[in-house]
Amino acid sequence: MSTLIRERFDVTRAEAFTGRLLGALNEGALMLMVSVGHRTRLFDVLAERGSSTSEELAQAAGLQERYVREWLGAMAVGGIVDYDAVLRRYTLPAEHASVLTRGVAVNLAASAQFLPLLASVEDQVVDCFAKGGGVPYEAYPRFHEVMAEESDQTVVAALEAHILPLVPGLAEALRDGIDVLDVGCGRGRALARLAATFPNSRFVGFDLSAEAVAEGNARAAAAGLRNLALEVRDVAALDDERRFDLVTAFDAIHDQARPARVLERIHASLTPLGVFLMQDIGASRDVEKNFAHPLGPYLYAVSCLHCMTVSLAQGGAGLGTVWGEETAVDMLHDAGFGRVAAHRLPHDIINVYFVARA
Numbered sequence: 001m002s003t004l005i006r007e008r009f010d011v012t013r014a015e016a017f018t019g020r021l022l023g024a025l026n027e028g029a030l031m032l033m034v035s036v037g038h039r040t041r042l043f044d045v046l047a048e049r050g051s052s053t054s055e056e057l058a059q060a061a062g063l064q065e066r067y068v069r070e071w072l073g074a075m076a077v078g079g080i081v082d083y084d085a086v087l088r089r090y091t092l093p094a095e096h097a098s099v100l101t102r103g104v105a106v107n108l109a110a111s112a113q114f115l116p117l118l119a120s121v122e123d124q125v126v127d128c129f130a131k132g133g134g135v136p137y138e139a140y141p142r143f144h145e146v147m148a149e150e151s152d153q154t155v156v157a158a159l160e161a162h163i164l165p166l167v168p169g170l171a172e173a174l175r176d177g178i179d180v181l182d183v184g185c186g187r188g189r190a191l192a193r194l195a196a197t198f199p200n201s202r203f204v205g206f207d208l209s210a211e212a213v214a215e216g217n218a219r220a221a222a223a224g225l226r227n228l229a230l231e232v233r234d235v236a237a238l239d240d241e242r243r244f245d246l247v248t249a250f251d252a253i254h255d256q257a258r259p260a261r262v263l264e265r266i267h268a269s270l271t272p273l274g275v276f277l278m279q280d281i282g283a284s285r286d287v288e289k290n291f292a293h294p295l296g297p298y299l300y301a302v303s304c305l306h307c308m309t310v311s312l313a314q315g316g317a318g319l320g321t322v323w324g325e326e327t328a329v330d331m332l333h334d335a336g337f338g339r340v341a342a343h344r345l346p347h348d349i350i351n352v353y354f355v356a357r358a
Contacts, residue, residue, distance in 0.1 A: 042057065043097065054069040117146055151189045154251075163279075167275050181269065184251075191228055247266050254311075272358065274357075274358070278328075278354040280323075283299055341354070
């Protein structure tokens with residue numbers, strides 16, 4: 001450290017920052033263990049039992065006690081579960097279960113899965129810092145599985161009550177029967193809900209992932225949804241002119257290699273009175289405007305370790321997660337959409353919902 005820096009060095013500030021990073025280290029480790037608790041269903045089993053020893057919980061969950069015991073240790077010292085040291089029993093408080101178990105409105109344990117998923121490609125992303133390029137989708141083996149769970153919370157559960165009403169008359173049109181496309185459909189969870197709810201309408205989903213499309217079609221067939229079909233297609237080459245009354249894109253556009261081209265082709269695929277309904281990240285393209293965002297650092301991390309890099313891996317634009325609401329509106333206008341409205345929904349602190357018309 002130079003003499004000048006030593007003279008300006010604020011010891012109190014350094015100590016506070018050190019404490020902050022130590023806290024972040026603990027919280028990051030805790031979220032990794034929260035992800036484990038979700039994947040092993042330990043939160044669900046513990047919530048159902050009310051109180052358990054490590055042996056009882058392991059047996060009820062069908063897991064190895066030694067691993068369950070260590071996980072419970074992390075949960076106890078991290079303040080996630082309560083621990084009775086005399087009885088050696090662990091309890092998941094109802095208030096914590098309300099955001100950590102399956103079937104609740106917002107399951108943050110499911111969202112915690114993104115952290116180990118992103119960390120799994122750290123070596124490859126570090127190489128990209130030096131060499132350029134990106135990390136392809138294939139490097140994220142659980143991506144579509146985790147995204148499907150996230151979609152269930154932010155999109156599927158909110159479709160009828162919150163999202164469809166953003167377009168006046170849309171629910172009625174779906175009941176009568178229209179043609180719908182979902183761009184970047186993944187496993188098609190949102191389309192499946194719509195297809196089951198509106199049997200008179202016809203639904204198609206396009207995605208580059210053959211695995212996701214196969215999984216989605218299998219689920220649709222098992223559910224008897226004859227009005228739904230998913231296809232492996234590059235939406236940048238979409239050539240269905242004036243075919244669709246509604247096009248949706250849920251958290252998909254900023255990942256595209258050629259997002260401007262995708263938006264242009266979506267515009268061309270709509271009927272004259274058609275609507276494009278796009279969910280994407282509700283942040284600004286300007287860093288200084290994201291300081292107050294409740295998930296600002298998380299969004300930039302997701303961008304660096306996934307959204308930006310998968311686009312660059314295809315030789316794409318690399319817009320990234322935090323491409324910004326302003327950029328989204330500009331690009332929608334450039335693609336030909338004359339009217340664009342942006343909406344926020346109370347259940348979703350991450351995204352903004354755009355309604356665009358020709």
